[in-house]
Amino acid sequence: MNWLLVALGAAVGAPLRYLTDRAVQARHGSAFPWGTLVVNVAGSFALGLLTGVASGRAQLLLGTGLCGALTTYSTFSYETLRLYEGGAKGHAVLNAAGSLAAGLGAVWLGTAVAGLP
Amino acid sequence: MREQVPVVGVVAAGGVLGASARYAATLLWPTAPGTFPWTVFTVNAAGCALLGLLTVLATEAPAAPHPLLRPFLGTGFCGGFTTFSTYALDTRRLFGAGSPVEAVLYLGGTLVTALAAVTAGVAAGRALWVRREPV
Numbered sequence: 001m002n003w004l005l006v007a008l009g010a011a012v013g014a015p016l017r018y019l020t021d022r023a024v025q026a027r028h029g030s031a032f033p034w035g036t037l038v039v040n041v042a043g044s045f046a047l048g049l050l051t052g053v054a055s056g057r058a059q060l061l062l063g064t065g066l067c068g069a070l071t072t073y074s075t076f077s078y079e080t081l082r083l084y085e086g087g088a089k090g091h092a093v094l095n096a097a098g099s100l101a102a103g104l105g106a107v108w109l110g111t112a113v114a115g116l117p
Numbered sequence: 118m119r120e121q122v123p124v125v126g127v128v129a130a131g132g133v134l135g136a137s138a139r140y141a142a143t144l145l146w147p148t149a150p151g152t153f154p155w156t157v158f159t160v161n162a163a164g165c166a167l168l169g170l171l172t173v174l175a176t177e178a179p180a181a182p183h184p185l186l187r188p189f190l191g192t193g194f195c196g197g198f199t200t201f202s203t204y205a206l207d208t209r210r211l212f213g214a215g216s217p218v219e220a221v222l223y224l225g226g227t228l229v230t231a232l233a234a235v236t237a238g239v240a241a242g243r244a245l246w247v248r249r250e251p252v
Contacts, residue, residue, distance in 0.1 A: 006140045007133045014132020014197045015125045018188070040201040047202040048209070064140055064203075069132045071201035073161040073227070074168035075192070077235040081169070096228060099201070104224070107205040117213070 002060055009065015013043075017070050032091055033079040036072065037099055043071035044103040048110020124188045131193015135164070139198050151214035154207045157200065158227055164199035165231045169238020170245075171195070178246035 021035030028034050047067040054062060076099055084092035139160050146156045168191055175187035204227055211220035 003137060003140065006136055010132045010136030010197050011129045013136070014193055015129045017132075017196060018125065018128045018192050043202040044205040047206050051206060060140075064143075065136055067202040068139060068200040069136045069197040071203075072196040073199035073201050073204060073231055074164040074195040074235070076201060077165045077231040078168050078172060080232060081235050081239065096232075100224060100228065103201055103205040104208060107202070107209045111206075111209060 002057075005057060005060040006065040006068075009061045009063075009067075010069035011065075013066040013069030016066075017072060031083065031086070031088065033076075033083075033095060036075050036079055037095070037102065040071045040076060040099055041102045041106045043067045045106035045110040046070075048107035048112075048116075049114050050110075052111055052114020052116045123185060127185045127189040128193040128196075131189040131191075131195075132197035135194040135197025135199075138194075139200065150210065151216065153211075153219055153223060154203075157203050157207060158223070158230070161199045161204065161227055162230045162234045164195045165234040166238040166241075167198075168195040169235040169240075170242040171238075173239055173242025174246055177243065179248065 017039045020039050024035035024038050025033075044067075047063055050059060050063050050067070076095075080092050080096050083089075083095060139157075142160050143156050148154050148156050171187065171191050174182055175191065204223075208220050208224045211217075211223055
């Protein structure tokens, strides 16, 4: 049952990441990976919020499953490496530092909104 | 848009497998709250190495694999297996638990390890599948 909740959340989260990334990249058309940044920041905010308000089962469905699959560390790392290899070293550093700062800020905001100390 | 349907389907299937594997890892090797999250750290590093390897196979190898392999294993499995949100939340929890040193070590250590893992994956993929022309 628990596993099913995680699987169900991921079945929505992973395609949502793919479609969001495509929509964002199509709009910007730049080499900077805005799409991954958007899903990682949005997912971090949502997980922070959930931590304060969701029950155990909702955590598995929406936290471990949905937010876990919506956000990604592998694509973030690969895109950072690709920027660096392609000569855009400044953008690579900006993507790494910006993602960490924005993700951490977003999770903080989420937990604050949820009223966590 | 119609041609996107199989891609979205395999991304979902891969994402379910990846997230399930991550969930299984956290059940097998649970880490206590307020301690260094080794399991998610390892999951993220492993997923980065796999994505590096796979992307070389899909984009640089002379014999291109099935076009759905990258969305299934890369975007789907690796994306669902690795997580940024749990990483951010666990970092925030370490700060909240009064362990700022561990929080900074986790924040920076994951980034450095993930970048090293994806670089190693790409290098391994190129050594395996990409023939270098003699200069």
